[in-house]
Amino acid sequence: xxxxxxTVMTAAVRKAARALQRDYGEIANLQVSQKGPGDYVxxxxxxxDKILREELAKARPGYSFLTExxxxxxGTDPDHRFIIDxxxxxxxFMHSVPFFAITVALERKDELVAAITYNxxxxxxxxxxxxxxxxxxxxxxxxxxxxxxxxxxxxYEIPHRGGKGLPLSRAEISVLQGRVVGIRxxxxxxxxxxxxxxxxxxxxxxxxxxxxxxxxxxxxVKEAGGFVADPDxxxxxxxxxxxxxxxxxxxxxFKDALAMAREA
Ligand code: LIP
Numbered sequence: 240x241x242x243x244x245x246t247v248m249t250a251a252v253r254k255a256a257r258a259l260q261r262d263y264g265e266i267a268n269l270q271v272s273q274k275g276p277g278d279y280v281x282x283x284x285x286x287x288d289k290i291l292r293e294e295l296a297k298a299r300p301g302y303s304f305l306t307e308x309x310x311x312x313x314g315t316d317p318d319h320r321f322i323i324d325x326x327x328x329x330x331x332f333m334h335s336v337p338f339f340a341i342t343v344a345l346e347r348k349d350e351l352v353a354a355i356t357y358n359x360x361x362x363x364x365x366x367x368x369x370x371x372x373x374x375x376x377x378x379x380x381x382x383x384x385x386x387x388x389x390x391x392x393x394x395y396e397i398p399h400r401g402g403k404g405l406p407l408s409r410a411e412i413s414v415l416q417g418r419v420v421g422i423r424x425x426x427x428x429x430x431x432x433x434x435x436x437x438x439x440x441x442x443x444x445x446x447x448x449x450x451x452x453x454x455x456x457x458x459x460v461k462e463a464g465g466f467v468a469d470p471d472x473x474x475x476x477x478x479x480x481x482x483x484x485x486x487x488x489x490x491x492x493f494k495d496a497l498a499m500a501r502e503a
Contacts, residue, residue: 328427432456
């Protein structure tokens with residue numbers, strides 16, 4: 240049974256997704272044009288952001304917002320904040336790669352309490368509430384139970400050309416390649432975290448990421464029995480933008496591998 244606010248979030252996401260599905264259908268045509276789909280994607284992003292904010296504000300007036308498109312929008316209720324990325328995986332969306340998501344989290348007194356990440360192309364709705372478990376559509380999710388880093392499949396978010404932290408990312412990928420079975424760069428941190436929650440990836444590592452990309456994913460992973468940490472220490476990944484998500488047995492093994500890369 241979802242709480243009323245999770246129901247509200249789900250409905251808002253479904254409404255925004257209908258617009259996004261239409262926009263995605265147009266992208267393939269723009270892909271082959273000289274001008275490319277850049278401006279069109281920006282418009283789709285903003286449209287999706289607007290629908291989400293309008294729908295959520297209608298049901299929960301006064302809540303604050305933090306969104307990738309509009310930044311911080313303070314409300315009259317100091318205790319509640321929606322954190323939104325209308326399209327996480329924008330580059331995939333722009334290239335007609337169907338791996339992107341709408342991702343929405345709710346914070347109550349600075350604590351994540353509800354989360355939705357939705358892939359509108361595969362129609363997979365990942366949801367979680369604090370203390371209520373994590374689900375994909377209506378199926379309960381559990382993180383993978385592998386215990387040895389040498390058996391794992393890992394998502395590592397690779398920075399764009401010229402992106403922040405490239406040398407460290409290269410060092411980390413190189414160390415991980417010596418230990419794990421396989422590494423995937425997915426282009427959507429939010430979906431990668433949902434995949435960790437669903438037990439598909441054993442771990443996910445990402446650096447210099449924005450809080451709206453990972454807020455929902457953090458709750459999904461925790462409610463699926465996983466752990467989320469800053470790979471470099473004890474700080475909050477929502478603040479540092481550096482994140483490692485995995486299970487309890489693998490956490491120290493990944494921390495060790497990443498520490499080795501930092502020291503290299
Ligand atoms: C993107 C992330 C992606 C990461 C990119 C970017 P956007 O978010 O989710 O995984 O590697 O640096 O931040 O821009 O598509 O919302």
